[in-house]
Amino acid sequence: MASESISVTTSDDQTIQLSRKHAQMSQTINSMLEDSVGADQEAIPLPNVSSEVLKKVIDWCTHHENDPAPVEKVKKLNKKREYKAKNSTISDEWDKNFVNAELRVIVDILLAANYLDVKGLFELMCKHIANELKGKTPDQIRERFGIQDDLTEEDKAAMRKAWGATKNDS
Amino acid sequence: MSISTLPHDALSHVFTFLDLKDIPAINLVSRKWSECAKREVLWKKYCKWRGYLADIIPEQNQYSWRDLYMTTVRHYPHLVDHWRWNVEDRDSSIEISSEGEIAKRGNGGHNPSIRGNTAMSGMKRHYYEVKIDRIGAWFSFGFASKEFDASAREHIGKGRGSCAYYSDVSTHRIFCPGYDDVNVPALKDGDVVGILLDMKVGSASFYVNEKFVCTVNNPIWSNDVEVYSAARSDMNTARSSKWLPKYLLTGDTQIQLFPALSVGSFGSARVVKELIVPQEPPVAAPTTTKQLKAFSECISLFCDWDLKETETALKSLVCRDVRRFSVSHEQL
Numbered sequence: 001m002a003s004e005s006i007s008v009t010t011s012d013d014q015t016i017q018l019s020r021k022h023a024q025m026s027q028t029i030n031s032m033l034e035d036s037v038g039a040d041q042e043a044i045p046l047p048n049v050s051s052e053v054l055k056k057v058i059d060w061c062t063h064h065e066n067d068p069a070p071v072e073k074v075k076k077l078n079k080k081r082e083y084k085a086k087n088s089t090i091s092d093e094w095d096k097n098f099v100n101a102e103l104r105v106i107v108d109i110l111l112a113a114n115y116l117d118v119k120g121l122f123e124l125m126c127k128h129i130a131n132e133l134k135g136k137t138p139d140q141i142r143e144r145f146g147i148q149d150d151l152t153e154e155d156k157a158a159m160r161k162a163w164g165a166t167k168n169d170s
Numbered sequence: 171m172s173i174s175t176l177p178h179d180a181l182s183h184v185f186t187f188l189d190l191k192d193i194p195a196i197n198l199v200s201r202k203w204s205e206c207a208k209r210e211v212l213w214k215k216y217c218k219w220r221g222y223l224a225d226i227i228p229e230q231n232q233y234s235w236r237d238l239y240m241t242t243v244r245h246y247p248h249l250v251d252h253w254r255w256n257v258e259d260r261d262s263s264i265e266i267s268s269e270g271e272i273a274k275r276g277n278g279g280h281n282p283s284i285r286g287n288t289a290m291s292g293m294k295r296h297y298y299e300v301k302i303d304r305i306g307a308w309f310s311f312g313f314a315s316k317e318f319d320a321s322a323r324e325h326i327g328k329g330r331g332s333c334a335y336y337s338d339v340s341t342h343r344i345f346c347p348g349y350d351d352v353n354v355p356a357l358k359d360g361d362v363v364g365i366l367l368d369m370k371v372g373s374a375s376f377y378v379n380e381k382f383v384c385t386v387n388n389p390i391w392s393n394d395v396e397v398y399s400a401a402r403s404d405m406n407t408a409r410s411s412k413w414l415p416k417y418l419l420t421g422d423t424q425i426q427l428f429p430a431l432s433v434g435s436f437g438s439a440r441v442v443k444e445l446i447v448p449q450e451p452p453v454a455a456p457t458t459t460k461q462l463k464a465f466s467e468c469i470s471l472f473c474d475w476d477l478k479e480t481e482t483a484l485k486s487l488v489c490r491d492v493r494r495f496s497v498s499h500e501q502l
Contacts (some may be wrong), residue, residue: 052421070452088221095244107172107173107176108255110173110176110180111175111176112175114176114180122180126180126183126184126186126187127187129173129184130184130185130186130188131187133184133188133195134189134194135190135192135193136192136195137195138195138196138198138199141196141199142199142200145172145173146172146173147172147174147199147200147203148174148200149199149200149480150200151198151200151201151202151204155201155204158197159197159198159204160194160198160331
């Protein structure tokens with residue numbers, strides 16, 4: 001039978017053990033496991049995730065391991081809150097602490113959560129980044145996230161026209 | 171790794187947590203961000219959040235949610251207004267939060283009431299909602315005319331010129347002068363109560379958590395002379411039960427109604443949204459087939475017109491003359 005722990009290899013060539021329960025919270029790893037039923041348990045390569053980030057992801061999974069199954073939860077929420085504005089408030093205290101990190105780390109975790117398909121963690125990181133974006137001007141956003149401005153003046157003029165003058169304009 | 175490596179879908183998902191006012195800035199960040207900000211998932215959310223077309227527009231329709239949103243908002247700019255509780259127009263036992271969104275009662279007062287700051291008038295439809303943060307001893311939300319006295323110790327629905335959804339431990343009904351009992355489901359903490367007030371037809375429909383509950387016809391314009399005169403005393407016109415047809419004929423827009431709330435001890439309610447849907451046609455005619463389709467749906471939905479007929483009427487519209495547009499719709 002399948003063993004209780006799974007090993008994965010991260011982008012910096014470290015092999016990390018994690019419990020099957022945590023591994024299955026990632027849809028990506030889960031489907032890899034299902035594909036390889038019966039095969040020898042080799043370490044699963046995760047070339048897009050560093051060991052530092054994976055540890056963070058495992059931390060989150062450990063704290064949330066007893067949450068209701070993500071798929072059911074999402075369906076239920078959709079049904080109930082379909083027509084409500086999405087709330088970006090992070091209510092869980094532990095989560096608040098978790099996102100209290102450097103922006104670089106946050107972005108890495110978001111990318112990892114997206115790649116590994118860990119729904120709850122992905123939502124949490126999206127909310128946090130959305131909160132970071134709120135009320136900022138385009139210049140401030142570019143500076144904060146290190147984004148290249150590749151829009152021409154014409155593009156910008158067209159967008160300003162479409163949206164009307166905004167106080168966020170720089 | 172930087173945020174630039176994030177796939178489009180993921181970035182769009184981040185944006186769904188933003189308020190609409192943040193979207194212009196997002197558009198100006200970079201090409202990729204502006205592409206993501208145009209994605210349907212985002213606009214669908216805003217359309218739904220504004221409350222229009224939510225249930226009715228099926229997913230498979232071909233026009234874009236963004237077009238629909240932009241078109242609608244451009245034509246009905248007042249859709250984006252939000253109402254607030256009016257700090258000047260309340261019983262002193264009701265406290266209002268600094269932004270005017272939350273009305274909260276402590277233990278004092280007797281049947282205290284509060285009105286919203288936006289008058290609803292004209293031949294229009296208005297949809298507005300409050301969320302019950304805490305139901306308190308009892309809860310009564312509806313609308314009231316200017317004549318209703320917020321400190322008169324009569325709750326909304328009992329007092330002159332008002333109508334409301336009332337709920338306490340044992341009684342749950344629509345209170346409306348001159349109207350028989352309408353029993354409705356009980357309200358609880360966290361429920362959202364919505365009212366669609368149609369000033370043209372003279373009806374009020376009540377919604378709980380976006381589900382239709384009931385419609386009351388002629389709530390303020392009932393044959394009850396006292397109520398009628400209460401709502402119309404500023405006009406000093408003759409008291410007559412035939413007034414409603416006259417109102418319809420002349421399009422009298424003198425009546426002003428306000429969202430209104432009365433609440434039991436320790437209850438509180440939060441403004442969610444207001445949607446004013448004018449019965450008047452839009453200022454500019456839609457120019458593309460896509461817009462036309464979106465528009466027909468919009469109009470047929472809110473005016474309860476047949477979709478096909480609305481679309482035909484719109485198509486026959488060859489100029490941007492608002493009056494002609496108006497006439498072709500009146501004929502429907």
